[in-house]
Amino acid sequence: MSTGRDGIAGLILLAVSLVLLVKSFQLPSLPIVPVGPGFYPAIVLSLMAAASALLVLQDLMKRRPAAAAGEGDAPRRNYRLVVIAFAIVGAYVVLLPLVGFRVATVLFVGALQAALDRPRTARQWGVLAAIALGTAMASYFVFERYLLVLLPRGAWTGF
Amino acid sequence: MLDLLWNGLVNIAQWKYLLPLFAGTFIGVIGGSLPGVTITMTVIVVLPFTYGLDPLAGLAAMTGVYVGGSTGGLIACCLLGIPGSPSSIATTFDGFPMARNGEPGRAIWLGVWASVWGGLLGALFLVFLTGPLAAIALEFGPWEYFSLFVLAMAMVAGLTESSLLKGLISTAIGLLITVVGHDPIGSVPRFTFGSQFIGGGFPFLPVLIGIFAFAQIMTDLEKLNSPRGQAVESLVGTKLERFSHLKVNLEIFKQPFLLAWSTIVGLIIGILPAIGGSASSVMAYDQAKKFSKTPERFGRGHPEGIIASEASNNANVSGSLMTIMAFGIPGDAVTAVMLGAMTIHGIQSGPLFISQNPDIAYGIYAAYILAHPCMLLICIVLMPLMLRVTSVRMAVLAPVVLVLCVVGAYALNNTMQSVYVLLMFGVVGYVLVKLGFPLAPLILGLILGDQIEINLVRAIMTDANPWLFLTRPISGLLLLAAAASVVLAIWQHWRHQNRLAEEEPDF
Amino acid sequence: MARTLVTMAGAAALIGVLAALSAPAMAQYPDRPIKMIVPWAAGGDTDNIFRPFAVEFQKHIGQPVVVANVGGASGTTGAREAKAAAPDGYTVYAVHDYIHLTFYAGISDVKYSDFEPICLVAATPSVLTASAKTPWKNWQELADDAKKRPGEITVGATLGSTSHIFPAMIEKAAGVKFKFVSYDGLAPRMNALLGGHINLTDSNLTQKGKVEAGLLRYIAIASEKRDPEAPDVPTLKDLGMNIVYEVARGILVPKGTPAPVRAKLEEGCAKATKEASFAQAMKVQGTRVAFLNANDYAQFLAKIDNENKVVMTDLGLIKK
Numbered sequence: 001m002s003t004g005r006d007g008i009a010g011l012i013l014l015a016v017s018l019v020l021l022v023k024s025f026q027l028p029s030l031p032i033v034p035v036g037p038g039f040y041p042a043i044v045l046s047l048m049a050a051a052s053a054l055l056v057l058q059d060l061m062k063r064r065p066a067a068a069a070g071e072g073d074a075p076r077r078n079y080r081l082v083v084i085a086f087a088i089v090g091a092y093v094v095l096l097p098l099v100g101f102r103v104a105t106v107l108f109v110g111a112l113q114a115a116l117d118r119p120r121t122a123r124q125w126g127v128l129a130a131i132a133l134g135t136a137m138a139s140y141f142v143f144e145r146y147l148l149v150l151l152p153r154g155a156w157t158g159f
Numbered sequence: 160m161l162d163l164l165w166n167g168l169v170n171i172a173q174w175k176y177l178l179p180l181f182a183g184t185f186i187g188v189i190g191g192s193l194p195g196v197t198i199t200m201t202v203i204v205v206l207p208f209t210y211g212l213d214p215l216a217g218l219a220a221m222t223g224v225y226v227g228g229s230t231g232g233l234i235a236c237c238l239l240g241i242p243g244s245p246s247s248i249a250t251t252f253d254g255f256p257m258a259r260n261g262e263p264g265r266a267i268w269l270g271v272w273a274s275v276w277g278g279l280l281g282a283l284f285l286v287f288l289t290g291p292l293a294a295i296a297l298e299f300g301p302w303e304y305f306s307l308f309v310l311a312m313a314m315v316a317g318l319t320e321s322s323l324l325k326g327l328i329s330t331a332i333g334l335l336i337t338v339v340g341h342d343p344i345g346s347v348p349r350f351t352f353g354s355q356f357i358g359g360g361f362p363f364l365p366v367l368i369g370i371f372a373f374a375q376i377m378t379d380l381e382k383l384n385s386p387r388g389q390a391v392e393s394l395v396g397t398k399l400e401r402f403s404h405l406k407v408n409l410e411i412f413k414q415p416f417l418l419a420w421s422t423i424v425g426l427i428i429g430i431l432p433a434i435g436g437s438a439s440s441v442m443a444y445d446q447a448k449k450f451s452k453t454p455e456r457f458g459r460g461h462p463e464g465i466i467a468s469e470a471s472n473n474a475n476v477s478g479s480l481m482t483i484m485a486f487g488i489p490g491d492a493v494t495a496v497m498l499g500a501m502t503i504h505g506i507q508s509g510p511l512f513i514s515q516n517p518d519i520a521y522g523i524y525a526a527y528i529l530a531h532p533c534m535l536l537i538c539i540v541l542m543p544l545m546l547r548v549t550s551v552r553m554a555v556l557a558p559v560v561l562v563l564c565v566v567g568a569y570a571l572n573n574t575m576q577s578v579y580v581l582l583m584f585g586v587v588g589y590v591l592v593k594l595g596f597p598l599a600p601l602i603l604g605l606i607l608g609d610q611i612e613i614n615l616v617r618a619i620m621t622d623a624n625p626w627l628f629l630t631r632p633i634s635g636l637l638l639l640a641a642a643a644s645v646v647l648a649i650w651q652h653w654r655h656q657n658r659l660a661e662e663e664p665d666f
Numbered sequence: 667m668a669r670t671l672v673t674m675a676g677a678a679a680l681i682g683v684l685a686a687l688s689a690p691a692m693a694q695y696p697d698r699p700i701k702m703i704v705p706w707a708a709g710g711d712t713d714n715i716f717r718p719f720a721v722e723f724q725k726h727i728g729q730p731v732v733v734a735n736v737g738g739a740s741g742t743t744g745a746r747e748a749k750a751a752a753p754d755g756y757t758v759y760a761v762h763d764y765i766h767l768t769f770y771a772g773i774s775d776v777k778y779s780d781f782e783p784i785c786l787v788a789a790t791p792s793v794l795t796a797s798a799k800t801p802w803k804n805w806q807e808l809a810d811d812a813k814k815r816p817g818e819i820t821v822g823a824t825l826g827s828t829s830h831i832f833p834a835m836i837e838k839a840a841g842v843k844f845k846f847v848s849y850d851g852l853a854p855r856m857n858a859l860l861g862g863h864i865n866l867t868d869s870n871l872t873q874k875g876k877v878e879a880g881l882l883r884y885i886a887i888a889s890e891k892r893d894p895e896a897p898d899v900p901t902l903k904d905l906g907m908n909i910v911y912e913v914a915r916g917i918l919v920p921k922g923t924p925a926p927v928r929a930k931l932e933e934g935c936a937k938a939t940k941e942a943s944f945a946q947a948m949k950v951q952g953t954r955v956a957f958l959n960a961n962d963y964a965q966f967l968a969k970i971d972n973e974n975k976v977v978m979t980d981l982g983l984i985k986k
Contacts, residue, residue: 006325009594013328020335020350030345031982032825032846034619037342037349040612044338048331055324077381085380086586089561093582096565097575109558116383117554135559139566149570150701150732203735206717300863344848345825346740346773495707495853499714512875573701573734574747613848620847621820621863 010055017049081116088112100154105136164286167521171529176219179212180526183220184533187227192235192243192545193563197364198228198436202496209500215519219526221497222480226278226530227537228493229436229472233270233465234545237263239560240375245367246436246472248602249444253457253464260460263546264402269462270469271538272407273418275531277470280422281429281477282528289481289513296430296482301617302628306637307431308611311438312603313641313648314445323652326600329591333604334611336361343613356576363605365568365580367437370601372564373585374592376557383553410462417447417463418470425471429478436475438606441599443471449647473531480527484512484520695755695927699730702917703751704760705744707737711852711870711951715788715915716760718947722938727931731758740768740827745776753920755927758784762915763828766974771826772985778967781918782928785935786958786966788948789912791889792832793899795869798881799862805885805905808866812842822849822864826983829855829868831974832888832911834981839907856882870913871895871952888912895952914956914970916963932960 024045029036092108099107110132119125143149153159171177183205190201202224209217228244235243237254250270257266299307312330339350340360351357411418421443428439447467448457457464483494506516513520568581588598618627629635702720706712717733724731736744741764748759759781768774802808812819821844823830830846837844847864849855855867860881869882874896876882884899888911892901902909917935919928938944939957948955958966978984 005594009596013332017331017335023350027342027347027349030347030825033344033616033848034623035616037345037347040615041335041338041349044331044334048328048335051324051327051331055328058324078383079381081380081383082377082589085377085557086589089582089585092561092565093575093578096578101566105562109562112558112561113554116380116557117552131555131559135562139562143566143570149566150573150699150734151566152569152575297857297861300858300861341740341742341773343850346768346771495710499710499717573703573736574743576743613850617847617849620845 004059007056007059010052010059014049014052014056017045017052021045021049084115085112088115096152098154098156100157100159101151102136102140102159103154103157105139106132108132109135160286163517163521164524167518167525168528170215170518170522171219171525175213176216176522176526177529179209179216179220180223180530181533181537183223184227184530185223185537187224187229188231188534188537188541189227190224190244191228191231191247193567197244197567198225198232198246198493199496201228202493206496206500214501214506215522215526217500218497218519218523221493221500222523222526223530223533225476225479225493225497226473226527227534229278229476230271230274230469230534230538232472233274233469234267237266237270237465238546239556240379241372241560242367244436245364246440246475247468248371248437248599249440249468250465250472251371252444252468252599253459253461254468256458257460257462257465262402262460265407265462266460266465267542268402268404268407269410269465271535272404273411273421273466273469274473275535276411276418277422277425278473278476278531279528280419280470281426281474282524282531284422284426284474285477285481285527286524289485298633299431300631301614301621302631302634303637304431304614305611305618306628306634306641308607308614310637310641310644311442311607312600312611313644314442314449322595323648325596329596329598330600330604332591332596333601333606334608336366336605337608338612343609344616356579361580361584362577365577366584366605367602368564368568369581369584370588370591370598372560374588374598376560377585377589378592379553380557411466414463414466417450417466420446420450421467421470422474425474426478426481428471429475429480430482431478436472438603439475439478440468440472441603443467444599454651477527480523484523695930696727696729698756699732700724700727700755701751701757702731702733702760703736703744703748703757704733705736705741705748705764707735711790711872711913712760712762712915715790715948715951715953718944719760719787719938722941722944723934725941726934726937733760740764740773740824742768742774742776745774748918749776749780749920751920753922753924755919755923755931757920758931759918759920760915761918762913763970763974766971767827767831767978770975770978770984773826778918778971780921782921782923783960783963783967784917784919784928784931785939785960786914786916786956786963787935787939788951788953789914789956790870790951790953791887791893792828792868792911792913793870793873793887793896794833794836794866794885794902795859795873795877796866796883796885797859797862797864798883800865800883802885803883805900808885809840809842812840812844816843817845819866820845820847820864822847822855822858822867824848824850828911828913831977831981832868832909833866835909835911835977836902836907838980839902839909872950874952895949912956914966916958916967928960 021042024038024041027036027038029038088108088111091111092104095104095107110128113128113131119128140151144151171180186205187198187201191198202221205220205224209220212220229246232242232244232247233250233254235241236247236250237258240251240255242248242251254266254270257263337360339357341347342349424443424446425439428442429436444464444467447463448454451457451463453461453463479494483498506512506519564581565578568577569575591601592598619625627634628638702716704713704716713733713735720731720733736747745759745765745768748757751757761778761781765776765778769777796802796808802811821833823833823846825846825848833844833846844866849858849864849867852869855864856869856873856876858864859867860876866885871893873882877884884896886902886905887893887896887899888902888909890901890903890910892899892904917931919931936957936959939955945955975984
């Protein structure tokens with residue numbers, strides 16, 4: 001696979017654990033607790049730092065296959081779609097408290113469907129809209145009316 | 160004792176109890192099968208309805224939810240690759256690959272039948288061993304709990320095939336996630352960088368749902384060929400393959416030891432408070448793999464993996480019921496709600512519970528036993544409907560599942576913060592999967608992190624002598640077992656790699 | 667009433683779009699379900715007290731009262747959530763004494779004065795409880811032993827919360843020294859006490875069954891008078907310590923909630939706490955119904971806040 005992906009992951013984790021390790025020593029301790037709040041995190045972080053360092057080492061020592069065989073053989077991955085999907089979920093989460101559960105859910109379900117499988121005919125758009133509306137309505141009624149979970153209301157819309 | 164149980168069964172068989180039991184089981188199966196809706200949430204939802212019922216009817220409904228939910232979780236595991244509830248995590252590891260290999264029916268029914276048998280076997284223990292076993296659990300002080308958790312982690316870190324080191328790092332990441340936020344002893348904020356958002360820490364369920372749901376859905380999206388035009392492949396085949404219930408049952412009973420041991424693992428973890436179904440599923444899975452003649456087939460649709468996970472999580476329910484009935488100590492959030500319902504009805508749980516309220520105690524046993532046939536019936540009737548899920552296009556399924564995840568995270572604490580955590584750990588989970596880090600040890604780290612720390616500090620606060628961890632007999636034995644487990648894992652791993660090197664020279 | 671409505675409708679029309687968003691809430695309060703934030707997990711003591719209360723409360727309010735368990739960070743998450751909620755009467759906050767303690771311990775930045783009081787609902791007297799594996803049969807034996815072995819008798823407590831403050835007050839009054847071990851929540855404390863992993867803890871009358879079974883021992887109750895449920899348990903006052911410690915639970919709403927809305931809630935609370943079924947539900951929780959109206963509750967809160975501040979200062983736990 002790609003050169004030293006494990007190594008890079010290991011280095012990042014090592015850096016994170018070392019930074020947090022330093023921070024864990026700076027935590028204030030309480031008079032009535034014999035070990036401070038940094039005691040346990042320091043153990044976990046030392047463990048993590050050691051394991052990450054070993055991972056880097058292992059990656060460096062690994063006999064690397066000739067660079068030829070690589071991503072080419074693997075089935076083509078559609079990473080663009082993943083990024084778009086994450087962006088749409090992100091927008092949904094931001095919109096939820098602003099426009100309320102019902103509106104945001106209609107928008108989200110519609111947008112993600114369109115991004116994954118764009119409808120081409122008017123009928124397909126209709127189906128898409130119906131699913132978006134249906135999901136929002138059904139989940140709202142089931143949760144708010146029957147399960148008594150009060151879903152977020154919009155700060156902008158009050159709906 | 161048996162005549163009391165018989166009376167309990169006759170009592171429960173009345174419509175006024177049978178109906179709530181059936182309804183509870185039904186709601187449990189549905190709630191369990193929806194990713195993001197946990198058994199805890201389902202039982203909380205049922206709680207207000209039980210206020211108006213007679214106490215036993217209410218408890219029967221909740222027992223039904225508990226049993227139904229523990230089984231319902233496997234449906235989403237097999238069909239979507241997302242645990243429908245945390246207690247069925249390990250079912251995903253083999254259920255989903257099996258379903259993808261064209262055997263969704265076998266995967267699901269193996270799980271359902273394993274649940275039934277594991278649950279009924281658990282019932283035997285529930286009825287006869289409630290008293291003595293719970294007495295042992297009570298002897299567990301902070302030292303024993305700490306050592307037990309260390310053992311659990313040692314066992315699961317060795318679970319991963321790819322890299323022992325990555326399993327270890329995953330565990331550490333899981334533990335680390337629980338460290339963030341106010342510390343559990345003195346509430347000193349840790350690693351929050353002054354942010355109020357992080358200040359409360361990361362609640363377990365949103366992290367879990369985020370990591371699993373996103374890792375799964377996003378890796379599926381990668382495989383969609385083009386965003387435009389072409390038909391989109393569904394997750395698994397559109398209908399169940401031909402299979403026979405008899406064959407599935409034979410498959411389970413061909414390995415009585417696997418079934419029995421998974422049940423016992425689930426039971427023990429259920430009895431010990433504060434661990435819960437998710438750990439029992441993962442640990443039984445690990446045990447099954449350790450004892451299996453074909454450990455290399457795990458993770459690729461091995462029936463043993465499904466049987467172990469599902470038998471243990473239903474047995475876990477009987478274990479939790481034991482602890483709550485003998486001592487009034489809830490083993491997990493679900494039994495905590497049940498305990499609340501009991502006190503609201505004026506029933507004192509505790510050591511006198513069984514002798515003072517034999518009708519209710521044996522009624523609960525009976526409800527637990529009868530919930531299993533109810534659950535089976537519901538699964539048979541509902542399955543064709545449930546399978547429709549598989550024929551839904553990914554473009555429709557992904558948004559709907561994500562909405563449910565968001566609602567589930569939100570409803571947990573009724574705050575948007577949980578939803579932000581969900582999204583954040585969605586990204587984390589996806590990245591970790593892409594980097595080849597196994598998720599199961601991470602999840603166990605998450606489950607046990609707080610408890611390990613609390614018990615470690617408690618032990619030190621109670622007595623400053625660190626050798627107590629080794630000199631207290633139960634604790635010492637558990638630590639010894641943990642060390643043995645690590646050595647075994649390293650040895651197995653080494654052997655595995657040697658074999659790999661021989662079989663596949665320089666690929 | 668009709669005139670108020672007309673005036674309000676007129677005002678809403680004048681202010682226009684902005685007001686249209688919030689006006690419907692005012693017109694006929696309440697016209698949708700009310701969310702009751704319980705800052706602890708479902709099945710806990712507080713939850714067990716407020717769920718039956720919500721059932722009675724909604725009868726007199728005319729809309730469903732939905733309990734929302736917003737747990738986490740020693741109750742602080744729920745407190746923040748309640749403080750940030752819209753002051754429209756659709757979010758009420760079920761609180762107990764922890765609000766004072768977490769503030770002074772520096773855990774939380776939310777103070778009781780960030781809210782408007784509605785009513786006090788119930789009070790649960792604390793009971794000092796010993797493990798059956800300890801030799802002490804009564805307070806005198808415990809006190810003698812504690813004086814001989816300072817700092818060795820273990821007490822399970824949620825550090826910085828009510829279960830810590832109460833034994834600490836006894837420490838001070840009796841001139842002894844305990845060793846505190848962190849156990850969050852009543853259930854884990856009972857577990858440890860039954861197993862003998864701690865010697866003492868703060869509990870309440872809900873544990874009566876275990877005491878009767880000989881698994882635990884009640885040493886003393888911190889109420890004004892002996893409780894009819896447990897007449898053999900002496901009060902701390904009987905034992906010569908001037909300590910009355912009850913966990914008081916009540917209802918607050920975010921600051922800025924309109925007076926008519928508060929009046930409606932207060933009225934509903936007053937009626938709900940008078941229901942016989944509520945009294946029965948509280949009895950099994952080892953709790954007494956303790957209604958105070960908004961004015962009295964405000965004074966009560968100020969008094970308790972001050973007392974807690976003094977205790978926290980004495981104990982050296984104060985950060986603010």
